[in-house]
Amino acid sequence: MFRLLGSLIMGMLVGWIAGRLMDLEGGLLQSILVGIIGSAVGSVVCSLLGFYAYGWFANLFISVAGACLFIWLGRKIFH
Numbered sequence: 023m024f025r026l027l028g029s030l031i032m033g034m035l036v037g038w039i040a041g042r043l044m045d046l047e048g049g050l051l052q053s054i055l056v057g058i059i060g061s062a063v064g065s066v067v068c069s070l071l072g073f074y075a076y077g078w079f080a081n082l083f084i085s086v087a088g089a090c091l092f093i094w095l096g097r098k099i100f101h
Contacts, residue, residue: 033057036082040089056089064088 034050037057041048046056064084068075075084 029058030054032082032085033061036060036085036089039086040093043086044090044093046093056092057085060089060092061085062088063092067091 033054034057037053037055037060040046040056040060041053046052048056061081061084064087065075067088068084073084075081
């Protein structure tokens with residue numbers, strides 16, 4: 023239960039930061055979804071490149087970078 027709540031809060035934080043960096047407007051649910059999907063994207067890309075994040079700040083950085091990449095790809099595909 024606490025792990026799920028922590029994931030939602032982390033996803034919201036990551037989505038909010040990435041949304042501010044990429045000028046994305048949206049609500050709370052969109053921020054959470056962008057954050058969670060962006061975290062997965064960032065983890066996959068970094069593992070393919072041979073990088074691994076250890077620690078809270080490193081995971082936050084990788085997640086925000088992945089969320090920004092996810093937003094950028096979404097804009098390229100749908101706009």
